[in-house]
Amino acid sequence: MAEADEVQSLLEELRRTVEARREDGFYPAGLEDDLSAHFRRIVMHRVAPDLSRLDASMERLRAVPGLSPDRIPSDSGVPGGPALHRGLARLLGRQTQGILEQVEELAAALRAVADELSWAVRQASTHVHTDLIAQIDTLQDRLSALERQPAGDAGPMALAELSRRLEHLERAEEARTFRPSYSAEAFEAAFRGSQYDLKSRYRDLASRLAGCSPVLDIGCGRGEFMELLTEEGVTCSGVELDAGLAEAGRRRGLDISEGNGLADLAARADQSLGGVVLIQVVEHLTAPELLNLVSLAADKLRPGGRAVIETVNPQSLYVFARAFYLDPTHDRPVHPGYLTFLFRQAGFDGIEIDWRSPPPPDEILQPVGEPGADANYERLNQLLFGPQDYALIATR
Amino acid sequence: MTALRRPPDPYVADAGSVRAVHQFLPALMPGDACGIHTLAAQEALREAGFESEIFCEAIHHELDGKGRHFSEFPAWAAGSALVYHLATGSVLADYVNARPEPLVVDYHNLTPASFFRRWDMSVANAVSWGRAQLSMLVARTALGMADSTYNELEMIELDYRRTVVVPILLDVDAETVDVDPATLARLQADKAGGGTDLLFVGRLAPNKAQEDLIKALVMYRRAYDPLARLRLVGRPATDSYQAALDGFISDLGLDQAVTIASGLSDSQLAAYYRTADVLVVLSEHEGFNTPLVEAMRHRLPVIAYASCAVPETLGSGGLLLPDKSPSTVAAAVHRVVGDPALRDELVRAGSDRLAHFDLNASKRRFVNALTFLTGVTV
Known part of the structure; x- marks a missing residue:
């Protein structure tokens, strides 16, 4: 596009086209902002893992009822089967109860571990967020500014030297202006x-x-x-x-x-x-x-x-x-x-x-x-x- | 305070004493603009009668034999000058800094680290490192070479005393293009079903702002062409940015409309340029942007957001937008694609602009930039 005027009039035309399309209802209000906001959300949530599946699993775990011998089925299609089951259950009742208690103990401990892990994952994912990244950004910007200083221009070094001299001067001045409390x-x-x-x-x-x-x-x-x-x-x-x-x-x-x-x-x-x-x-x-x-x-x-x-x-x-x-x-x-x-x-x-x-x-x-x-x-x-x-x- | 070590100034040999010009770059990779440039520069130097080798930290297997590991560079290389290609941080910078030979730094731009910090600290640190090395080399460098005025200004800001602009060495001859037939057939088949093809070529990187291209596609599809596609060609610079783009594409229901292709050969890439309707560049930061020139070579009209070195590279060879709101970009694409006269004018302007990047002219500029060291003019 050689002619600047041509380019200007083309850009002007583009602006009018955009306006016309907007008025004709092709673009819902705020669509461009929404697109940008959506991408920003993706960026911001990048570091946070999706915890919904973990939440669902934890819910299911909590909903599991406690262990009980009553929940062990004893019905049977065989004639006399239920009676046999009940008889066996009576005979083995103490052993079954003992095993159930141990399993229940183990299950309670595992639930506690799962709760702790779930809490820890959530902590990490909510705290490693934009404020930290913003701080790193600020520090990195300051670092880049220092790095961009031309070689030979020892900016930070000159500053340190100046501050050393200033301290020396202050000490000297303090000594010069010594005002004893006695006359x-x-x-x-x-x-x-x-x-x-x-x-x-x-x-x-x-x-x-x-x-x-x-x-x-x-x-x-x-x-x-x-x-x-x-x-x-x-x-x-x-x-x-x-x-x-x-x-x-x-x-x-x-x-x-x-x-x-x-x-x-x-x-x-x-x-x-x-x-x-x-x-x-x-x-x-x-x-x-x-x-x-x-x-x-x-x-x-x-x-x-x-x-x-x-x-x-x-x-x-x-x-x-x-x-x-x-x-x-x-x-x-x-x-x-x-x-x-x-x-x-x-x-x-x-x-x-x-x-x-x-x-x-x-x-x-x-x-x-x-x-x-x-x-x-x-x-x-x-x-x-x-x-x-x-x-x-x-x-x- | 110990005295700062400063080499003699100017750090140059007697003109005419240089018989060899060796190049150093961190990695020699196929399809990488910096590598292509280095190989073309080697050709130019050899044509001018210099001994010229390429020394690297890493060499892609496809380019085996084109370069050597820098540890093979002789400890004593009297009569040599070194060209260091700087586009990232590398131990090579420390290596050339410690060498006694006259040094030319060819600066291909560093993306500001701030673009990457949110995405990938390792990439951010690598470019910060490169920037520190660009400063470090000032005192040691006889000539600062840049592939755009934009990059040259950065060098001048850092106190490089002698600087020159030499465009990146690219084969811009439209006649020599090799197009992969399979890729061409596949893309043409897609096109047969209708829909405009928007193309962007470049690494998937936050400074290239591919998300803005996706937004523009949304607007373009709503207002002008519901079948339009966006083809993003390039390797991811960071996985996290690619993941965000993937998420964005899929949230917007554009999985079919936006394709990401990486690792293409030159001839496959040529097929993308040949089948696209327009190259759209909305980068926030570019130090040169080779695809602008490639598009001109393939007679593809260009629409670009005017940032950093983009206006300089594009010249009057395309449509420069002062703002890149998605609706404006969409309207511009519509205008260029829908108006054959405008399209032809842009293509013609691109072809005119291409003369500026003529490979033989650029090669001469490269060799002649070193005349003060070599005494050789071509």
Whole structure:
């Protein structure tokens, strides 16, 4: 059929013919639907066996009367036959009764078995039906959809990988947003010593920033180091994540804002700072954050400006036995070699490491006066009881 | 995660280095379109100067000697390319996938598994398996070959990078038909008593929707020809579907009017085409449908429901119906059978369409599709 118009008009004609036949009564109403419904019924009942014959047999079985000697015929055409039968029946009555009882027992057991079997067949045939097939269909469709995915497009695998990463991110985020039920102030007071102790501990470090105004103290806590800077005549501001500590510092008249120090640093104008200080902060940072910190410091410090980073010394094993794991927010210790490398890469020179806080003398191994043993103790002391902290001082 | 093994891309030899093209198909069966196609392709390849053998999992005894078991394929076959004919799931797909030679996948369509799930899970699983293998072979395949654009689109959807359509290789020459005289005589005797003969050729399978043909016959007999017959020719794909059709036929009192014939020889089948009045195809899913072409060859008018690859195969060579309500199909049969002018026009259109499937042209297309591998053009 070459011409589309021809085909269209033919189809139109077919529609009119069908209508005419319908009107002329060739097709009873609903015949087409009935045909389809009938075939569907055949399909649906395909799995169910025809149980009508079984039902009929069971009915017949139930209708069979119980066994009785009375139902054994005793009539006879032979003269005197019935009397003979009755006589025999009397003679054999007990034996017959005994046999009948056993047969009746057997028959009852068989009826019970037949009932059970009939029930079981009906259960299977009514339950293995379309709902189950529909479920299998759904599963198979999902399977086919997966199978139809082009090779190389590892859809399900990519999904599993994504979900693995998501879980990892969620765990990391949970760790990042660790919010202890105790206050940071209480923690500082318990483990970092009094404000007086802290100030005496850091006075020398503050003096390294003389003439470096303005200084930004990231993670300034209650602002003890800022007070030392002020005493040196250095103007400074601080950023502190913990609201309680920031507020405590502000009460003492210090310029402390509450927030993320890295964000604060990033917001500063390039070369606008004379100093950046982080006291016991970098061990709380992730590796990318640390990288970010160093490059931001390089941008924001003016030439001659100084970065002062004080943190725990992972080269001293004593640190891990005593201080580091006291604070659950410590992310990872930062090796002085790595920190030096980072600052050098960022263009700082005059990098200096200041070893600080040696363990108390009474905790370190003492010489015993034997040269060989004492040399060994010395080496062990270096490994086990090295300085607990170090400060890196880098000049831009 | 281990790195995914991916063969070099493109997975082809240097053009001209291929001297042999061997074909692999799961089963070589007589009367099966895929087998006929494979044998014709072998002939085309040999005519073009290639060494060409057929390797299978199973070979029907009537075709003994035409193919060999795939275990006989040499472990090292340098200078060979492989053609894998995919129409079902098979261990052969895994076998060719693991071979080093350049691979062509000739895709003959897979019926969606959903058609079979209600009837026969083993058939459904076999086609699902085939579909998974069609995906698996993507990365390994130098050329995806399809016998219809419909099938080619499926390959493209799966990311086959280089694809081509080569019609199924069929002898469509009307002059070469051999008709079995006994079958012809029997069918003509039936016809002498009156009644239109509707014919359908194809496996008894849910996607072929033979129940719709039976419904159309009911309508046709009521409104136009109470003596009309429907002849269904084809092997059952699943026993359960055949049982349902048998039940349907007998419930409708059509035992005399509907006959199911299977296992026919080519010449017996030719007798069915020769005596029928119209070929009616109401399939829900077809990837090509060879009987449409066979009907054209036998000058039998075709009425077909426009689904999947049917419009593409039929072209303008028959009457395509946009819907297949039984009354519409019945009216169409009545119109075609009762109007000699329309019948002649359909037969002429079919003959015109047949040129598209000319065996020699198709053989050339098959060989030339491989030119990028072989450097050979015919």
